[in-house]
Amino acid sequence: MSVIISIKNLGKTFKDGFQALKNINLDINKGEIIALLGPNGAGKTTLISAICGIVSPTEGTITVNGFDILKDYRQARAMIGLVPQELTVETFETVTNVLEFSRGLFGKKKDPAQIEKVLRSLSLWEKKDNKLMTLSGGMKRRVLIGKALAHEPDILFLDEPTAGVDVELRKEMWQVIRELRDSGVTVILTTHYIDEAEEMADRIAVINEGQIILVEEKDTLMQKLGEKNLKLHLTEKLTAIPASLVDYNLALSADGMQLQYSYDVQQEDTGITGLLDHIEAANIQYRDLETKQSSLEEIFVNLVKKQ
Amino acid sequence: MNYPAIRAIFKYEMARTWRTLAQSIVSPVLSTSLYFIVFGSAIGSRMSDIDGIAYSAFLVPGLMMLSLLTQSVSNASFGIYFPRFIGTIFELLSAPVSTLEIVLGYVGAAACKSIIVGVIILITAAFFVDLQIMHPFLMLLFLVLTALTFSMLGFIIGIWADNFEKLQVVPLLIITPLTFLGGSFYSISMLPEVWQTVTLFNPVVYLISGFRWSFYEISDVNLWVSLGMTSLFLCICTGGIFWIFKTGYGLKN
Incomplete structure (x- = not known):
């Protein structure tokens, strides 16, 4: 070209x-x-x-x-x-x-x-x-x-x-x-x-x-930018992440009321189905869930910070 | 030479005149007619002739010049200030046009508008006074040179101004007083000697004097001095515009 x-x-x-x-x-x-x-x-x-x-x-x-x-x-x-x-x-x-x-x-x-x-x-x-x-x-x-x-x-x-x-x-x-x-x-x-x-x-x-x-x-x-977040709003406070969920690298909020999972949207298997199955098996109740993708500018600001 | 660009700018600017006909043409003609009625007919009928010319007829070149100067400055200053104000100037700066082409478009349109107003005033004057133009080509030359010079001055003001108040400051506080004191309504020989000397520092005196000579062969200063001074102002304004485009003053960062 x-x-x-x-x-x-x-x-x-x-x-x-x-x-x-x-x-x-x-x-x-x-x-x-x-x-x-x-x-x-x-x-x-x-x-x-x-x-x-x-x-x-x-x-x-x-x-x-x-x-x-x-x-x-x-x-x-x-x-x-x-x-x-x-x-x-x-x-x-x-x-x-x-x-x-x-x-x-x-x-x-x-x-x-x-x-x-x-x-x-x-x-x-x-x-x-x-x-x-x-x-x-x-x-x-x-x-x-x-x-x-x-x-x-x-x-x-x-x-x-x-x-x-x-x-x-x-x-x-x-x-x-x-x-x-x-x-x-x-x-x-x-x-x-x-x-x-x-x-x-x-x-x-x-x-x-x-x-x-x-x-x-x-x-x-x-x-590189394909990361997305799934956030679960829990009904009860969680003090620690159960051992059955360790493989998902979840993040627990400071107040113990939110679980956050990061996944790659470009992947065929995002792992969401498995995660929700494990959460149900662990008897963790949630009242809402949301997914969020950063705006390109936010992602780039992060990239820029890494430079 | 980018002729389509010159034509586009010229046509665009002239379109504004037709869109605002009352403001662009009717208003100056009306105010000049009022000058004729008040100074020419009412007061002028009680005044004696000046160098053998009836006062009402003596007024005509001065009034034409008054309109020509103010219209040239306001048309050109607004023409270039408006795109700067609303932000469309980016298009002009990013187009393949040279300084000369931009100036020909904007200044040409502004001068053309003011010449149209001047000619209409001349025709209007013919209804009030017995007109004679002894040197029509010279009259036309002064008309065009003055319109061009003051349109260039207006163009510079339009680039210098960063608000509407500044846009009005020079025409209202400088051009209009200089025109009134430059012999629009009287011959400077009517002034005390000291003031006659002071008046010679007023550049507008030379424009009006030369212009009046083309009508009646009477003038306050020598014709060639008038022509020379008019050409000098034209050169100064041309230099100013080329400096603006060379440095980007008021246009580019």
Whole structure:
């Protein structure tokens, strides 16, 4: 797979001395979907902004399909579409007008057929003449995606693309993104949703405190992140874990009212059935049970702490 | 040159004018008409001619310039400040457009809007006074140069401002007083000698004087000095804009 974005020794220090990016090195392959993950303030948006030309890097180089983003900014930027994190739209304009503006800004001639194609793919065609102020938050988000796609980019940056979007619409957006990838578009997205990264990404890059600390194929990483917890709320206090349950490595809460079991969801046999059988055999009563999977951000924060 | 981008910015900005027709065009025309009625007809009828020109006719270039300056500054400053305020500026910064193209789009639209207002005021004036334009091409040159210069100044203000109050400070507290004191309503020869000298430090004097010369061949300062000063302001504003884009001041982190 050929590299479409190459970042070498990238650094960004703001005027107040804050070092947002530290010696970033990352190659993004053509046609892949890469998820950029990290806690708030890790530098994800600064990195995206530096590639797109919104933030000026203080060190290092970025090339897009071989074009330097500073020296050959026209060729580099023409290949990129950006969907920002915040819902920034001109509320008094119509949907079609803002898409046409974006297309023009990127040097493309008017093409109503392309605008129609984008609007239909985002289920916005019926709203084409509506002013943006009349649209819901989810629709505005789709308009932002439409603006980024209006000039038919080869690379699409999605900064938290499905934040504030309902489940059904999220799935529709995933479908749109998949279709884009299938058509050869390279997608770089930041997200906090584990299912989004799991569904979408081919590779995952983790950024923390301005540094890339991990770049991994998604499948490899999901195995590492596949841990889930089963919590049993007991009816009576338990002073110690019975010997018959020792193999399950259970954790007993300090008040003796909760038992916690960690298991790997990727495994065919999670051990839950056996555990519940043993608990019943040990005559331990419980009034409720819950399972919990950490958010991707929590998991990554833990990963980051381990670094 | 990214012509589609220039066209897109220009069209987008002009669309705002048509959307806010009352504010963009009707309002300045109405307020200028009121100036004609109050200063031209009511008070002006009791005033003597200035250098052989009826006071109401003398007012026309000054009033046109007054609107041109304020409209150019407010149109351009709002045009670039609004995307900064709502956050859509990211699109402009990430697009394959050069400084020149951005300026041509925004400043071109702002200047175009103010020229439209100026021309409408000229047509409106024709209903109130007997107009004569002795040097129409020179008049047009001053009109375009002034609109461009002050649209660039407005563009700089729009980038400098970080709130709506700042956006209004320069037009209200600097541009309007300078225009009023720059000979819009009188010839500076009517002032005491000391104040005539002080007034020459007001850059707007040169714009109004040159513009008025193109109408009636009367001026407070030499025509070539007026043209030279207008061109100098244009160069200063152009330099300011290129410095902004080179350094990213107010736009990039």
